[in-house]
Amino acid sequence: MQMTIHSLEEKVLEVLKEVHDPEINTVSIIDLGMVEEINVQGRVVNIKILPTFLGCPALDLIKKNIETTVEAIKEVEEVKVEFIYHPSWTSDRISEAGRSGLKAFGIAPPPRLMDTDGSWHVDCPYCGSTYVTMENIFGPTACRSILYCKNCKNPFEAMKPISTLM
Amino acid sequence: MTELNLTTAPENKEAVVSLLFQLADDDFLYSFRGSEWLGLAPHIEEDVASSSISQDSMGHAAMFYQLLEELGLGSADSLAHLRPAKERKNCILVERPNGEGDYMNVPKFDWAYAVVRNYFYTAAKKVKIESLKNSSYDPLAKVALKINIELYYHLLHWKTWFIQLFNSTEEARERMQSAVDRVMKDFGDVFSLGADGEQIVRLGLIEEEKVLVQRWKAQMKPVFESIHLPIPEIPSRTEANGRNFEHTEDLESAIATLSEVYRLDPAATW
Numbered sequence: 001m002q003m004t005i006h007s008l009e010e011k012v013l014e015v016l017k018e019v020h021d022p023e024i025n026t027v028s029i030i031d032l033g034m035v036e037e038i039n040v041q042g043r044v045v046n047i048k049i050l051p052t053f054l055g056c057p058a059l060d061l062i063k064k065n066i067e068t069t070v071e072a073i074k075e076v077e078e079v080k081v082e083f084i085y086h087p088s089w090t091s092d093r094i095s096e097a098g099r100s101g102l103k104a105f106g107i108a109p110p111p112r113l114m115d116t117d118g119s120w121h122v123d124c125p126y127c128g129s130t131y132v133t134m135e136n137i138f139g140p141t142a143c144r145s146i147l148y149c150k151n152c153k154n155p156f157e158a159m160k161p162i163s164t165l166m
Numbered sequence: 167m168t169e170l171n172l173t174t175a176p177e178n179k180e181a182v183v184s185l186l187f188q189l190a191d192d193d194f195l196y197s198f199r200g201s202e203w204l205g206l207a208p209h210i211e212e213d214v215a216s217s218s219i220s221q222d223s224m225g226h227a228a229m230f231y232q233l234l235e236e237l238g239l240g241s242a243d244s245l246a247h248l249r250p251a252k253e254r255k256n257c258i259l260v261e262r263p264n265g266e267g268d269y270m271n272v273p274k275f276d277w278a279y280a281v282v283r284n285y286f287y288t289a290a291k292k293v294k295i296e297s298l299k300n301s302s303y304d305p306l307a308k309v310a311l312k313i314n315i316e317l318y319y320h321l322l323h324w325k326t327w328f329i330q331l332f333n334s335t336e337e338a339r340e341r342m343q344s345a346v347d348r349v350m351k352d353f354g355d356v357f358s359l360g361a362d363g364e365q366i367v368r369l370g371l372i373e374e375e376k377v378l379v380q381r382w383k384a385q386m387k388p389v390f391e392s393i394h395l396p397i398p399e400i401p402s403r404t405e406a407n408g409r410n411f412e413h414t415e416d417l418e419s420a421i422a423t424l425s426e427v428y429r430l431d432p433a434a435t436w
Contacts, residue, residue, distance in 0.1 A: 053316060055225025085229075086308040088315060137319055138215035142222055146214070164311070166318035 033093025190230035191256035285324035360409025
């Protein structure tokens, strides 16, 4: 019995790797570090998700995509997806796979460290140049900023650093 | 004080509910006024930035309404859209219109007023959220922790505009000064906790008004020093105290506009 429960959790984790950010299809919610807990009780699966930004309009869509994907596993009878706010999602939860997925989409991954004055720096995701300027801290979605690379002359986006130290 | 005690005793629950409505209604109206600027901000990057801030803030309001829903007060959507002005607890400052006209016909909105209102309001919100991180009501403390992180960028944004416009041309400085005067006139109920204030503080939901006001001033001090102005005084009285359901007519028209679509079919699935 113990074995079965264990493997169902693993199956759920496996399929969640296929649930992508609806706005960045090269990264999954696992890569982004949004999945805090998968708990299997018999054939009922409870999944706890950390929202990146509270006003993110993609949250409902993500929830629905998780439900549809996990329900497709034949052993699963019911899926309960819950958004939780503690711990807070932070940008250092993004995995290495997530960071390269972002880059592949043309988005610079969030900087790992901020300077003591709160400023931060990223390199161009296309050419790797450090010669970039910040155009707008706010971008097309809540989690992204708009920058410009003076070297390869491309505008690009970056994931905002988000930390509980802010 | 455990969470259970806080919401099982009726007089305690009343205090929790009162504070949640103040926080929810504040952010809801604040983001509505912000969203009216969409397409009208001084340049396109600012349009992206300020609408993003409005979107985040609407998310914060939704969280507070969600906490009320969990306490059995009704659905978050209906709490946001269907309550009349006389049941709202937002401060007066956030219900004021953006300027003359409206976005449907010849809006003559005042950017200086937007910058000052948004900066002062966000700085006040930051002070409250910091205090709420230690709230005795645990679900609220957790939400505050999350909101706090997002506020970092909002505060940075409005502070930058505020300092830059004050250090700009003579005309900019004059318009900013007159915006500061107008905003401060309405600032008297921003930190007020209303008629339930004593109970709210006694339960440890948030710190008392006096303490919050002192922190706001301390936060503003270096900024006002940099523009060579004294920190403006917060009036002890305002035209109305929104925390006690006293409002201006502007709130009624705002609610009528923002809930128009929702009221067409409250049962619709979005």
